[in-house]
Amino acid sequence: MKITAIKPFAVWVGIRNQLLLKIETDEGIYGWGESGLSGREKAVVGAIEHFAEILIGMDPFKINHIWQLLYRSQYFEGGRVLAAAQSAIDIALYDIKGKALGVPVHQLLGGKVRDTIPTFATTSGEPGPEMIEQAKMLMAHGWNAMRLSPAHHGQPEIFEPRESIGVTAKWMVKAREELGDDVVLGIDYHHRLSIAEAASFCQKMPSGTLDFLEEPIRDETPEAYESLRNLTDVPFAIGEEFASKWQFLPYIERGIHQFNRIDVCNVGGLTESMKIAGWSEAHYVDLMPHNPLGPICTAATVHFSAAVPNFSWLETRSSPAETHLGFDNSDFFPVQPRLVGASYPVSDAPGLGVEVNEELIAAQSFKFWQAPLLRRRDGSVTNW
Structure with missing residues (x-):
């Protein structure tokens, strides 16, 4: 089995943007993942697109190898954007492996x-x-x-x-x-x-x-x-x-x-x-x-x-x-x-154990959203 496509969907679902990821294989089995870096989805899509160049053609069962490859081989290791991209990929690979073997991820x-x-x-x-x-x-x-x-x-x-x-x-x-x-x-x-x-x-x-x-x-x-x-x-x-x-x-x-x-x-x-x-x-x-x-x-x-x-x-x-x-x-x-x-x-x-309406997801668009830019009463910046 080989990875043939990696498709990120940064779209508005319900009350927020979600960054969903579909990984496809040459055997017709696919997996879904999700990134968690809310408000920075476009940055994560960029990271996923870089990782896709590495992953196409690889065996999706080699989850540990792929994790190490994505984290360690690009010199600027880690960080929230890259880790969020890796997270979506990793989850999707588990989904593929579970489906291929006929077992739940747990x-x-x-x-x-x-x-x-x-x-x-x-x-x-x-x-x-x-x-x-x-x-x-x-x-x-x-x-x-x-x-x-x-x-x-x-x-x-x-x-x-x-x-x-x-x-x-x-x-x-x-x-x-x-x-x-x-x-x-x-x-x-x-x-x-x-x-x-x-x-x-x-x-x-x-x-x-x-x-x-x-x-x-x-x-x-x-x-x-x-x-x-x-x-x-x-x-x-x-x-x-x-x-x-x-x-x-x-x-x-x-x-x-x-x-x-x-x-x-x-x-x-x-x-x-x-x-x-x-x-x-x-x-x-x-x-x-x-x-x-x-x-x-x-x-x-x-x-x-x-x-x-x-x-x-x-x-x-x-x-x-x-x-x-x-x-x-x-x-x-x-x-x-x-x-x-x-x-x-x-x-x-x-x-x-999740089914995705991909047609409906693909029909959605990205909506710019950011966390509130909070201030103190004196005008200084504070955390959201």
Whole structure:
């Protein structure tokens, strides 16, 4: 079997652009992958087009060889753009191999250690009564883990951290009081805070209020997280932006965080994800995969989550708290992972178990989108 074509589709699906990738072979078997570098899809398409010149004519079964070839042979190794391109390619190769052998992808990763994949859901309302009511509704639908909403997270232009953390902390305490001790509660600050701001936020709440704090500060400097670690006992969930095992290295080896927000569509695909999973297991770090994209990402992450022992929850954006945001894409993906209660069943269909309406995908166009360019009130730039 030989690779004959590599076709990237950077198109608007539902509420966002998705970068989907189809790899075709001379035996008529094809695979689908997805890239996770949202807002930079055209850059990733360029990288895929460069990689295609190398891959045409190769054996798609040589997944490990191809991973090493793409990462190491071009001198300027790694980086988020190249890793996102590699991720889509790697996932598509697993889809091809699973289909060719008639087995689900999780069998290629060593087989299932679980039959269903528990998820955490996210509230969409601002901190306040609406957020708590959404959380209660999620609990009624079976969720025992959820991510709550920080104040002012949805503002399109201005974000003042100190204006957010006080009101958010107050409502986190109320949420814990009203939802009880059995539910897992976390919050994502999307690296919008400084060390001092993140510490102040945590210190405004009694110990035990939050079960995890996701991405409170930027991750370029592990020492900054170590400093924050000394100022709070809240477990950290970080890593959704990491583009290789090497970025995870100091966090795992130095015991800085407790949950890996690994993204199979950003970190180098399933090949790299399995290496990070084993490394994390040795250091008792649990996996909480990042999954905000489309059904191909979800399917790949479900297979990954099924095959690793140190797993906690998979992110889902398909809960009743977010359906109004427009994440449904059934027309584009007639067969895809579907929640049963608060969990995804693990598919035993060959490959990823996703079917794509390629004709409909190809008819879509790319729409320019970028994350909000947030400012402080004094005009200075802050993080989105």
